[in-house]
Amino acid sequence: MKITPEMITIFPNLKIRQNAPLRDFTTFRLGGPCPLLIEGATAAQLPDVVQQLNQAKHPFLVIGQGANLVISDHGIEQAIFRFCSETPDIKADENRVTVSGDTLLDDLALFTVENETGDLSYCSGIPGTVGGGIAGNAGAFGRQMGDHLISVELLGLDGNVRAVPHDELEFAYRHSKLKETGEIVLSTTFELPKADRSIMQAExxxxxxxxxEHHPDWHNEPCAGSVFRNIEPTSAVERRKAAGYFLEEAGVRSFKVGGAKIxxxxxxxxxxxxxxTAQDVWELSEQMAAAVKEKFGIDLVREVRFLGKFN
Ligand SMILES: Cc1cc2nc3c(=O)[nH]c(=O)nc-3n(C[C@H](O)[C@H](O)[C@H](O)COP(=O)(O)OP(=O)(O)OC[C@H]3O[C@@H](n4cnc5c(N)ncnc54)[C@H](O)[C@@H]3O)c2cc1C
Structure with a gap:
């Protein structure tokens, strides 16, 4: 069934666009349109919106800030909920912090430092939303979002909301079960380790x-962070190894495809x-993986999510 904005007219505050160019909603600034882009829904409204889409039998996908995505130049077939807000929605009770899934991760990190609600300083500067960060178990400097998460409020694809404890999310390195199920994080609660404000601020x-110093500013140099995941240890004594090291040694620095470069x-x-183009990025990533495979025999796994068709 062809989806139209009239099918989702339940809340006047929603911004609904047909054939919306997704390049405007990702940090890579690439990609074609989606049939319907729905913005501005609150966590309380999303269940009703999902039910409307289900009635229209239309597939959908949630995105946050689009900081981990490459959308095909041909666009995608799903309707998109953009669940991303520049107004943080955070409540704290000592070191227990509850935050909406559309809050930006860096806003949460700043809040926890300023209000001394426990240490989440490692999330500082990671682009994206709390929901996107939980789905991909985002992290840095050896720590990740699943470490201190207690529970999430999840919106299922059937439009029902349920509270889900930490262990059900099956967190692993840059992974949670949500990457497979497509369920939506409406909000989450963390219990954070105590730390002194001055120490967190310094960190x-x-x-x-x-x-x-080390990462591009995506506002000026569009990107989606690390293309490949670091390499998992093959024994209990080994540590995870940086994919960047193997790429460097494989000589990818000078690689370029169209407008995509290292x-x-x-x-x-x-x-x-x-x-x-998104296809340029896809082809360059193929060449990078092939170079590492040839030199080291290692199969790199993509961390960036490519959506839609690539040749
Ligand atoms: C310059 C730069 C530096 C980066 N540095 C890091 C880093 O240090 N560490 C790191 O881990 N990542 C890093 N990244 C990648 C990116 O910031 C993270 O992957 C981030 O968590 C993506 O969040 P997002 O809201 O933009 O998700 P999106 O890119 O919009 O979506 C990513 C996935 O999450 C899902 N998703 C989004 N919102 C929700 C939700 N509410 N509920 C359920 N699923 C959802 C989407 O369906 C999709 O599968 C970096 C990116 C850039 C551009």
């Missing part, structure tokens, strides 16, 4: 400086120059 400052300070990040 946040250090991390923000490190990111400025970021000058990090061999595991692709940035988009003028005229870059």
């Amino acid at each position: 946040r400052d250090r991390i923000m400086e490190f990111r400025k 970021y000058e300070k990090h061999a595991n990040i692709i940035v988009a120059d003028k005229g870059c």
Whole structure:
């Protein structure tokens, strides 16, 4: 059935667009349209919106800030909920923090430092929303979002909401069950380790400086962070190894496809120059993986999620 905005007219505050260009909603600034883009729904409204889409028998997908996505140049077939807000929705009771899934991760990190509600400083500067971060178990410096999460309020594909404890989410390195189920994080509660405000602030400052020095600013150099996951240990004594090291050694620095090129300070990040297409990024990532396979015999696994058709 062809979906139209009239099918989802239940809340006047929703912004609904047909054939919306998804390039405007990802940090890579690439990709074609989706049939319907729904923005502005609150966590309380989303269940009704999902039920409307189900009645229209239309597939859908939630996105946050689009900081981990490459959308095909041909677009995608699903309707998209953009669940991303610049107004943080956070409540704290000592070191227990409950936050809406559409809150930006860095806003949450800043809140926890300023209100001394426990240490989440490692999330400083990670682009994206809390919901996207939980789905992919985002993290940095050896810590990840699943570490101190107690529970989430999940919206199922059937439109029903349920509370789900930590263990049901099956967190692993850059992974949770939500990547497979497509269920939506409406909100979540963390219990954070106590830390002194001045120590957390110093750590946040250090991390923000490190990111400025080593990572592209996606506002000026569109990208989606690390293309490949780091390499899992093959025995209990080994540590996870940086994919960037193997890419560097495999000589990918000078690789370029169309407008897609390797970021000058990090061999595991692709940035988009003028005229870059999503297909360019796909092909460059194929070449990077092939170079590592040839030199080291290692199969890299993509961390960035490619959506839609690629050749
Ligand atoms: C410059 C740069 C630096 C980065 N550094 C890091 C880093 O240090 N560590 C790191 O882990 N990542 C990093 N990333 C990647 C990115 O920030 C994370 O993957 C982030 O968690 C993506 O969140 P998002 O809201 O943008 O999700 P999106 O990219 O919009 O979506 C990603 C996935 O999450 C799902 N999703 C989104 N919202 C929800 C929700 N509410 N409920 C359920 N599922 C949802 C989507 O369906 C999709 O499958 C970086 C990216 C950039 C551009």
